[in-house]
Amino acid sequence: MKTNKKIFDAIIIGAGIGGLVTASQLAAKGAKVLVLEKYIIPGGSGGSFKRKGYTFDVGASMIFGFGEKGYTNLLTRALNDVNEKCETIPDPVQLEYHLPNNLTISVDREYEKFISKLSNRFPKEKEGIRKFYGTCKKVFNCLDSMPLLSIEDPSYLFKVFFKAPLSCIGLARWLPINAGDVARKFIKDSELLKFIDIECFCWSVMPALKTPMINAGMVFTDRHCGGINYPKGGVGKIAEKLVNGIEKLDGKIRYKANVTEIILKDEKAIGVKLSNGEEIHADIIVSNSTRWDTFGLNNNDKSLIARNSVPKSEYNWSKTYKPSPSFVSIHLGVAGELIDKNFNCHHIIVEDWEELEKEKGVIFISIPTLLDSSLAPDGKHIIHAFTPSSISEWDNLSRKEYLSKKENYYSFLIEKISKIIPKLDQNIDHKEIGTPRTHRKFLGRFKGSYGPIPNKKLLGLLPMPFNTTNIENLYCVGDSCFPGQGLNAVAFSGYACAHKIGSKLNINDFKLPD
Numbered sequence: 001m002k003t004n005k006k007i008f009d010a011i012i013i014g015a016g017i018g019g020l021v022t023a024s025q026l027a028a029k030g031a032k033v034l035v036l037e038k039y040i041i042p043g044g045s046g047g048s049f050k051r052k053g054y055t056f057d058v059g060a061s062m063i064f065g066f067g068e069k070g071y072t073n074l075l076t077r078a079l080n081d082v083n084e085k086c087e088t089i090p091d092p093v094q095l096e097y098h099l100p101n102n103l104t105i106s107v108d109r110e111y112e113k114f115i116s117k118l119s120n121r122f123p124k125e126k127e128g129i130r131k132f133y134g135t136c137k138k139v140f141n142c143l144d145s146m147p148l149l150s151i152e153d154p155s156y157l158f159k160v161f162f163k164a165p166l167s168c169i170g171l172a173r174w175l176p177i178n179a180g181d182v183a184r185k186f187i188k189d190s191e192l193l194k195f196i197d198i199e200c201f202c203w204s205v206m207p208a209l210k211t212p213m214i215n216a217g218m219v220f221t222d223r224h225c226g227g228i229n230y231p232k233g234g235v236g237k238i239a240e241k242l243v244n245g246i247e248k249l250d251g252k253i254r255y256k257a258n259v260t261e262i263i264l265k266d267e268k269a270i271g272v273k274l275s276n277g278e279e280i281h282a283d284i285i286v287s288n289s290t291r292w293d294t295f296g297l298n299n300n301d302k303s304l305i306a307r308n309s310v311p312k313s314e315y316n317w318s319k320t321y322k323p324s325p326s327f328v329s330i331h332l333g334v335a336g337e338l339i340d341k342n343f344n345c346h347h348i349i350v351e352d353w354e355e356l357e358k359e360k361g362v363i364f365i366s367i368p369t370l371l372d373s374s375l376a377p378d379g380k381h382i383i384h385a386f387t388p389s390s391i392s393e394w395d396n397l398s399r400k401e402y403l404s405k406k407e408n409y410y411s412f413l414i415e416k417i418s419k420i421i422p423k424l425d426q427n428i429d430h431k432e433i434g435t436p437r438t439h440r441k442f443l444g445r446f447k448g449s450y451g452p453i454p455n456k457k458l459l460g461l462l463p464m465p466f467n468t469t470n471i472e473n474l475y476c477v478g479d480s481c482f483p484g485q486g487l488n489a490v491a492f493s494g495y496a497c498a499h500k501i502g503s504k505l506n507i508n509d510f511k512l513p514d
């Protein structure tokens, strides 16, 4: 089947949050968009699925970007731009750390409360703590003072520079810097520096020395400004509402639509081919698939672009960044009485600092029913826990070995969670176990990876690629583009992508605020 007649201005491959924000922004600018999603629900790693009366989040559940003020609240803005809104529930605490040497500390929404707790634990570093987090706030203030659009668009940069020159200079200054270098300027205590490492690792999956300062500034401040807010009904609501917005604006989304090829003609992207042989053409193609899956990098045997047409710049990128490990995730339905109503929603356990970057070195635990009880049947809670795991641990196993390994990881996670939620194993009503193979299969992500991490220490965010590619009319969006992983970050990438395309199609109605 061929549809050479162009019905759509832009085709977006993938309905992750990056793809959906691009599509909804383009639709809001008046473009006709088609989103092709290979799975049966929208949202990718930011989706939700239902089992036995439970609504489980696929991955993300600690959500930034839902504030009401400033410009960094990109989820609020993206929904608002297509006349949609998510009801959200504020989380009083971002997360609670359970770290070696009995370092148990929670990060309160209230900045002063968190800073004084940390200072009490590290009294000699009181000043350094204020200086480090204060510097993060300065970075955030620069970001929050201007509309966040495409840094690739000279006219945007020109306008924004004239409007907010100090913020622009501020941001340019921090772009090549990593959070660990800033921390070391102000802090000497090695345990506190390790704490800064886990503060970064829990969203960048990198220690502070390899985590860009721009991202750290954003995360370490937004949690106290806009705060962490959980979308009522589950994280998947964000994607569902973006889809509603796209459809109201005459855009279309198709599920079970697996794109196997981006069609090129005269070195330009002109359409896509689906696994059923169907071809659809459009002037603009956007890939929300990872760069490894789009360009077949790092010996990926799948590629949407024919091997001989892959730009050299993409191979260069894949030498600079490698795929992070994936996760083993468990989703549990458990007896409600197991968890006190004042327990915090998100927890991280590290038992040995030396293991931080290793297989099973960190355990992430979320109990979103503490914020939204509608996610589980009456009297039940949800626990979602995950730990880093590499695909190399899971490939080349027989079925029996695979199932047995799954059970081993499951028991490992249950034992660790039981340290903060005792009697867990006797109170489980429902369980799901996902491995890196599950992430690879259902999210279509190379090696099931969480996203790109630097191969070596880099100059902050500078080497991260933007949305344009060296193939004309082909754009990338999502966590393998600037500024990286996380729902709010990929929403930024979506805004930037739609703005860059909008300037090409001449549909940007862009005015800086007075």
Ligand SMILES: Cc1cc2nc3c(=O)[nH]c(=O)nc-3n(C[C@H](O)[C@H](O)[C@H](O)COP(=O)(O)OP(=O)(O)OC[C@H]3O[C@@H](n4cnc5c(N)ncnc54)[C@H](O)[C@@H]3O)c2cc1C
Binding pocket: 013, 014, 015, 016, 017, 018, 019, 036, 037, 038, 039, 042, 043, 044, 045, 046, 058, 059, 060, 061, 062, 063, 064, 257, 258, 259, 260, 288, 289, 290, 293, 327, 329, 386, 442, 443, 444, 445, 450, 451, 477, 478, 479, 480, 484, 485, 486, 487, 488, 490
């Ligand atoms: C376990 C886990 C926990 C996380 N926790 C948090 C958190 O608490 N807070 C936070 O902010 N972030 C968190 N994240 C990260 C966040 O979820 C991701 O960074 C973000 O959702 C990535 O969005 P994306 O748009 O780049 O891509 P994805 O979510 O990967 O979406 C891409 C979509 O494209 C589709 N697709 C791919 N290839 C094709 C194709 N060829 N044809 C058609 N469709 C295709 C996929 O099916 C998928 O739906 C977590 C991630 C994981 C895995």
